[in-house]
Amino acid sequence: MSTRFGFPGATADRENACYTIVGAPLDVSTTFQPGTRFGPRRVRRYAETFDDYDRRTDSRFTDLAVHDDGDLDAWDDAPEFLSFLGGELSDVVNEDTVPLLLGGEHTVSVAGVRAVDPDVFVCLDAHLDLRTEYAGNEYSHATTTRHALDVADRVVVIGARTGTEAEWKRAAESDVTVVPPEDAGEWTFDSDGGKSVYLSVDIDAADPGFAPGAGTTEPFGLTPREMRAVVRRVAPVATGFDVVEVNDRDDGQAAALAGKLLREFVYTHAASRRENE
Numbered sequence: 001m002s003t004r005f006g007f008p009g010a011t012a013d014r015e016n017a018c019y020t021i022v023g024a025p026l027d028v029s030t031t032f033q034p035g036t037r038f039g040p041r042r043v044r045r046y047a048e049t050f051d052d053y054d055r056r057t058d059s060r061f062t063d064l065a066v067h068d069d070g071d072l073d074a075w076d077d078a079p080e081f082l083s084f085l086g087g088e089l090s091d092v093v094n095e096d097t098v099p100l101l102l103g104g105e106h107t108v109s110v111a112g113v114r115a116v117d118p119d120v121f122v123c124l125d126a127h128l129d130l131r132t133e134y135a136g137n138e139y140s141h142a143t144t145t146r147h148a149l150d151v152a153d154r155v156v157v158i159g160a161r162t163g164t165e166a167e168w169k170r171a172a173e174s175d176v177t178v179v180p181p182e183d184a185g186e187w188t189f190d191s192d193g194g195k196s197v198y199l200s201v202d203i204d205a206a207d208p209g210f211a212p213g214a215g216t217t218e219p220f221g222l223t224p225r226e227m228r229a230v231v232r233r234v235a236p237v238a239t240g241f242d243v244v245e246v247n248d249r250d251d252g253q254a255a256a257l258a259g260k261l262l263r264e265f266v267y268t269h270a271a272s273r274r275e276n277e
Contacts, residue, residue: 007044007102007259009052009061010068018064018273019266020092021100023071024085024108028078029140030215035247039255040071040102042213043243046252047259054263057271061263064270066100074104078139082111089115093240098269100262103244105215106141109200113148116240119195121148121155124205124227126218128163128178130170141215141245144200149175152198158184158230159205159222184226189233199234201227201243201261203254211257213250224257228264235265236272 007021014020023040030036052060072088074081085108092099093115101112106129113121123129123145134140139147145155158179163171171178179187204214207221235241243258 007066007068008047008050010066011062012065012067014067014069014095016065017067017097018270019066019098019100020095021066021068021102022088022092023102024074024104024111025071026074026078026081026104026108028076028105029107029134029137030105031134031142032216033247033249034215035249036103036105036215036245037074038248039104039244039246042248042252042255043102043246043259043262046255047263050260050263054267057267059267059270061266064266066266078107082107082139085111086114099240100266101240101242101244102262103242103246106144106200106202106244107139109144109242109244110139110147112200112240112242113151113198116196116198117151118198118239119153120197121145121152121200122158122189122197122234123148123155123200123202124158124222124230125200125202126159126161126204126221127202127216128157128160128167128171130163130167130176158187161220162218181220181222184222184230187230197234197238198240199231199238199265200241201231201258203243203245203258206254206257211250211254213247213252213254214245215247224260227257227261231261231264232268235268238265238269241265
């Protein structure tokens with residue numbers, strides 16, 4: 001069952017869409033501040049003030065064929081929900097449309113990666129998320145990047161600044177690249193000759209001073225401009241996108257940032273598509 005709360009400017013019908021927003025308000029494994037079930041709705045709400053026109057790309061969001069398919073009902077069985085969500089996102093991919101997933105806890109990215117089947121998983125995140133399980137749960141939000149490695153050939157985690165000793169050892173292997181916050185501004189993306197990419201934004205990649213409404217905040221993080229720069233670099237080669245982990249524990253800062261980054265992704269991806277036509 002889908003609940004409709006439209007993202008501002010997402011006015012296209014699904015059959016005519018180039019981008020389809022799907023809300024996945026899963027909120028079952030957050031370990032500190034729950035509330036990601038409210039994330040998709042808050043992102044839409046705090047995007048209402050954004051202007052339609054983007055000067056950098058000389059385009060209007062309402063002209064870029066974005067459709068909002070609403071929020072899916074989530075339930076407590078994460079593996080079962082991920083299977084359902086993956087099916088919904090696969091339908092979007094099969095329609096030759098780019099999925100834009102609104103979380104929900106970071107676990108929902110597993111469904112996005114499975115549906116898109118990318119070569120590379122690029123993630124903005126404060127945490128490595130390379131655990132095999134957390135508190136006995138192999139589908140905890142702390143295992144997302146580990147699950148992504150079951151699909152993608154390699155992962156790049158930008159902004160990571162914490163993890164267990166075992167996670168850091170796993171991150172030292174050749175299929176994982178970690179870009180610390182202090183290097184994010186200078187990071188350049190090598191797509192390895194056009195390999196497909198899935199881009200995931202965990203809002204806690206931002207320093208909590210900019211986005212306090214996240215489940216597990218971690219100081220010494222990225223600035224919004226640094227996150228925007230990463231999204232702009234990766235968007236032209238991305239075949240799927242998500243922004244996750246927004247909750248209701250602030251005055252809208254995290255949701256506003258998430259909505260703006262989603263729009264930046266669409267503006268940049270669409271501009272790149274026009275240039276290549």
